[in-house]
Amino acid sequence: MNTPFPSQIALPFSGSGPAGAQRVVIGAANADVIEALQKPARWPFHAAVLTGPPRSGKSLLARWAQSLPGAGGLEVIDDAEQADETDLFHRWNAVQQGGSEEARALLLIANGGEESGGWNIALPDLASRIGGSLQLAIGAPDDAMAGALIHAHAEQRGLSLPDGAAEYLVPRTNRSFAGIEALVAAIDRISLERQAPATMSVWRAALEALHGPEQQRLL
Numbered sequence: 001m002n003t004p005f006p007s008q009i010a011l012p013f014s015g016s017g018p019a020g021a022q023r024v025v026i027g028a029a030n031a032d033v034i035e036a037l038q039k040p041a042r043w044p045f046h047a048a049v050l051t052g053p054p055r056s057g058k059s060l061l062a063r064w065a066q067s068l069p070g071a072g073g074l075e076v077i078d079d080a081e082q083a084d085e086t087d088l089f090h091r092w093n094a095v096q097q098g099g100s101e102e103a104r105a106l107l108l109i110a111n112g113g114e115e116s117g118g119w120n121i122a123l124p125d126l127a128s129r130i131g132g133s134l135q136l137a138i139g140a141p142d143d144a145m146a147g148a149l150i151h152a153h154a155e156q157r158g159l160s161l162p163d164g165a166a167e168y169l170v171p172r173t174n175r176s177f178a179g180i181e182a183l184v185a186a187i188d189r190i191s192l193e194r195q196a197p198a199t200m201s202v203w204r205a206a207l208e209a210l211h212g213p214e215q216q217r218l219l
Contacts, residue, residue: 008152024057024064025152027145033136037065040074040105043134046095047106049080051119052138055177058109065107073104080108085123092129108133146170146180153184154198159191161198168200172207179210186210 008023026034033050040046052058062076077083077091088108095106108130110119121127141149147166154161173183186206191198 008148023152023156024060025145025148027141027148029139029141029145030056030061033138034061036134036136037061037107038068040065040107043105045092045129045132046104047092047108047129047133048136049108049110049130049133050136050138051110053140053177054111055181056138057177058138062107062109074107075104076107076109078109080110081119085121085126089123089126089129092126092133141175141177141180143170143175146175149177149180150184153181154188157184157188159184159188159198161187165198165203169203169207173210183207183210 007026024030024034030052033052036043036048037050040048050058050062059078062078066074066076075091075095077088080088091106095104119130121130147170150166150169151161154165169183173179183206186209187198187202190205190209191202194202196202
């Protein structure tokens with residue numbers, strides 16, 4: 001999937017935000033994952049493991065993948081690292097029984113990776129099967145994707161940001177999915193509290209609230 005500039009895909013269900021349908025920003029951090037989710041028939045052993053940072057849209061992408069034409073047999077297990085390992089072992093084996101294009105596929109969403117110390121699997125047979133499955137990992141957003149995420153979260157909240165917001169904010173905040181979401185939430189809150197547009201004075205207050213008075217230093 002060629003994504004020189006971040007774009008968005010709409011999820012086919014309503015979100016809780018004022019803007020309605022939830023959206024996932026596509027960028028360098030997740031473009032390969034999104035491409036692979038559209039082709040479960042090509043997954044080794046019809047199974048894949050999806051990991052990524054907090055708030056990176058893992059569950060939303062899984063639900064989007066289930067909605068795609070031809071994905072009727074896709075089973076998704078969220079928080080797989082918390083599931084019973086024997087049950088996961090049997091579910092992994094079950095998807096091997098079809099052997100055709102209509103065979104069911106299994107997508108395990110795990111909160112593993114560096115931030116949580118990895119997914120430690122005690123059952124050796126399950127560990128070998130998980131190791132042989134397709135590994136899909138969402139990375140950290142680059143600057144272009146971070147800017148697109150800022151505007152996407154603002155749109156979801158019905159928050160109007162003037163031109164130049166992303167260019168100012170991205171170098172000064174935590175470039176993580178959770179950090180960007182928290183920044184937009186802080187801008188929205190302060191804008192409402194002040195009953196003022198979300199202009200630079202509000203951006204600065206939000207940055208200081210999240211990062212302290214040293215926020216003017218570029219991160």
